Amino acid sequence: MSTRTTHIHEITRDLRILFRSIQAHAKHVETTCGLSGAKLWMLYEINANPGIKVSELAAALTIHPSTCSNMLDKLEQQGLINRDRSGRDQRSVHLSLTKQGESLLSQAPQPAQGELSRALQRLSDKHLATLHSGLAGLVEVLNGTGEDDDLLPIPED
Structure with missing residues (x-):
């Protein structure tokens, strides 16, 4: 087997391990607290940044603002967050957790x-840069090179 083929097999295996680990954790999160990992992450971000705006939260989670708003609707319906428009600009929504x-x-x-x-x-910085470069190349091959590809809305339960 060539070195290239060996690398492809090892990378594929490593990605499967990573995906399985993330999926197992997501299942644990959902079983434990009844929320998807993404919604739980939103709560953590809101808790760490009281008064955060929807656009800032979307940027922190690297998701499209409309996806963020849809997810926040569900969290608000569950009584987990508050949306406050009490500032001077009524279009600006500030988020906080409920009790x-x-x-x-x-x-x-x-x-x-x-x-x-x-x-x-x-x-290490070197490993991080190498990983970033490699993943960016893989994403480019898979999805094209559109700058906003990473901000496309993703389906949420």
Whole structure:
């Protein structure tokens, strides 16, 4: 087997391990607190940044603002967040957790995104740059090179 073929097999295996790990964590999160990992991540971001705007939250989660708003609708219906328009600009919505949201968050596991981010923090600058370059190349081959491809809305339960 050539070195290239060996690398392809090893990368494919490593990606499967990564995906399975993320899926297992997501299932654990949903079983534990009844929320998807993405919604739990939203609660963590809102808790860490009280008064955060929807656009800022969307940027922090690297999702499209309309996807963010749809997910927030569900969190609000569940009584987990508040939307406040009390500032001078009534178009500007500031987010905060309700007592119920704070209670759920205090008992919830860390979102997978946080675990992944912490793992990436432990990589050396060289390894991080190499990973970034390699993944960017793979994404380019898979999705094209549109600058906003990463901001396309993703379906949410």
